[in-house]
Amino acid sequence: MPFFLANRQPALIEHMDRPACNTVLLENTYQQFVLINRLLSQWRRIYKKEMRPLMKENRTYSLLDIGFGGGDVPANLVRWAIQDRIKLDITAIDTDPRALKFVQENYPEGLIKWRHISSTDLALKKERYDFVISNHLLHHLQDNQLSKLLKEARELTTLKVLFNDIERSDIGYALFNVFSRILFRRSFITDDGLTSIKRSFTRQELIRITPSGWKVETLFPFRLLLKYDKT
Numbered sequence: 001m002p003f004f005l006a007n008r009q010p011a012l013i014e015h016m017d018r019p020a021c022n023t024v025l026l027e028n029t030y031q032q033f034v035l036i037n038r039l040l041s042q043w044r045r046i047y048k049k050e051m052r053p054l055m056k057e058n059r060t061y062s063l064l065d066i067g068f069g070g071g072d073v074p075a076n077l078v079r080w081a082i083q084d085r086i087k088l089d090i091t092a093i094d095t096d097p098r099a100l101k102f103v104q105e106n107y108p109e110g111l112i113k114w115r116h117i118s119s120t121d122l123a124l125k126k127e128r129y130d131f132v133i134s135n136h137l138l139h140h141l142q143d144n145q146l147s148k149l150l151k152e153a154r155e156l157t158t159l160k161v162l163f164n165d166i167e168r169s170d171i172g173y174a175l176f177n178v179f180s181r182i183l184f185r186r187s188f189i190t191d192d193g194l195t196s197i198k199r200s201f202t203r204q205e206l207i208r209i210t211p212s213g214w215k216v217e218t219l220f221p222f223r224l225l226l227k228y229d230k231t
Contacts, residue, residue: 001202002168004170008205024186025186029188029192030071032187046162055084062089062131064156065077065092066133067136068114069135075111078111089113090111091113091115092112123155132160132161133161136164136166138224139201140199160230166222167218173198176193200224215227
């Protein structure tokens, strides 16, 4: 349990979430998500352990990514699936039109369906996907918003939900504060990353708030994976 960051601070607002933020720094942030997710988010490991064993070559699987941000996570998942000769049909959604504009300008058409829509809208339409994922979404939510998202995710998935996020930690905060300033310049990565850590859950906090059937796994470094198996 953190000492200096003992209490979660969900009311804090990141620069990139402000409508009037600097657009150059925002675009740089989206571009730099590629490196930060490669270093920290562990999606390659999650894909190999949690998704690949459930997929066979003789059918097409569907995946919903909620809050795609810079778009690098669904782009990597498509690439890994192609390498494994798996047909993976990805729909990536985000409620920020600036994120949609970024991915439309930086990723080729056809491999991923980029949509400006919410998970609530999809649940109301009774859409279904084999996998439902998110990256760095949970810490943006208040407790009641998280409960709503988990309910929608259970309705949307037919196989598995995988929500990948930061674990709040004094050590993680200190390390990120040092190394992010070396690696990331002219973006919101450092300031927003530190804010994100303050907004994030600890493992025990996330366990307490999630309903029965959900599992919380810790990943290195300073990560939480919230999982739900539909089968």
